[in-house]
Amino acid sequence: MNNIIYKDNIGVIFIKNNLLDSKITNKNLLDKIYFCLQNMDFLNKNKNKQIILDLTNNDIKYYKKCLDVYKYRKLIKKYNNYVNIIFDSIKKLQNKIDEISHLKSIKYNKNIYNFVKNFKVLKTNFGLSQPKLNDFEKEIYYMLKKYDFDFIIKQNSINVKRINYLKPDFIIGKKINNKLKILVIECDGKQHYDKNHIYYNKLNIERDTIKENYLKNNHISLFRFTLENYGLLTNLIPKFIKSKNILYFGCYYIQNNCSATYNLKVY
Numbered sequence: 001m002n003n004i005i006y007k008d009n010i011g012v013i014f015i016k017n018n019l020l021d022s023k024i025t026n027k028n029l030l031d032k033i034y035f036c037l038q039n040m041d042f043l044n045k046n047k048n049k050q051i052i053l054d055l056t057n058n059d060i061k062y063y064k065k066c067l068d069v070y071k072y073r074k075l076i077k078k079y080n081n082y083v084n085i086i087f088d089s090i091k092k093l094q095n096k097i098d099e100i101s102h103l104k105s106i107k108y109n110k111n112i113y114n115f116v117k118n119f120k121v122l123k124t125n126f127g128l129s130q131p132k133l134n135d136f137e138k139e140i141y142y143m144l145k146k147y148d149f150d151f152i153i154k155q156n157s158i159n160v161k162r163i164n165y166l167k168p169d170f171i172i173g174k175k176i177n178n179k180l181k182i183l184v185i186e187c188d189g190k191q192h193y194d195k196n197h198i199y200y201n202k203l204n205i206e207r208d209t210i211k212e213n214y215l216k217n218n219h220i221s222l223f224r225f226t227l228e229n230y231g232l233l234t235n236l237i238p239k240f241i242k243s244k245n246i247l248y249f250g251c252y253y254i255q256n257n258c259s260a261t262y263n264l265k266v267y
Helices: 027-045 060-104 111-117 135-144 202-217 230-242
Strands: 004-007 011-016 019-024 151-154 170-176 179-188 221-226
Touching: 004 060, 011 060, 019 027, 019 060, 019 111, 027 060, 060 111, 060 151, 060 170, 135 151, 135 170, 135 179, 135 230, 179 230, 202 221, 221 230
Parallel strands: 179 221
Antiparallel strands: 004 011, 011 019, 151 170, 170 179
């Protein structure tokens, strides 16, 4: 292309048919454009909403829809990030075309301007963003991933309220003998059990009480761990998998029926 009059890390500007024209040459930017073109219609039509889980449902596919929502959220976040980069890059190139056009008194076609108008920053209607785990929750999550569960759902709302829907830290499922077993795991900071903690309050007590009673009434196992005892998870998970009973460990407002001791390495 011998008629190039400007070149930068985004693209080139050249004269064609007595008009200024431009072309994007940055491979990384072109890859982002390709990704957006491939996904724009799909993401715009499939605005997945948050699922309020009914933990009495015994269909694995029902729970895996939550994981699909997480994948959708992650994909649309990536898409919107790329679109903003594309907008910013093409705007810089467009500004340069305007500058050259003014200096050289040459008109330009609006191909690149019209092209970028096709991209949209997509709005979402599923409420909350991807769950963000603290260090304690991440540690528990990595420990859980060592087991062959059918699904591990992080911080998704369930169909019980105080004012808003309550969210367990983890909802875990495993199909055993053609029956789906559900386990809820909570990672408790001291505000849940230490009356002297600055954030120990009536609200936490109410939420924990409602959640525990909901799980008990619906025959769903619940393990509550603290920073002091979460190493017991490696003993308790096999008990959950093997037991025919609904198990409760570390609960504050319902009776526990499960215990464990440290006979394995504590992580």
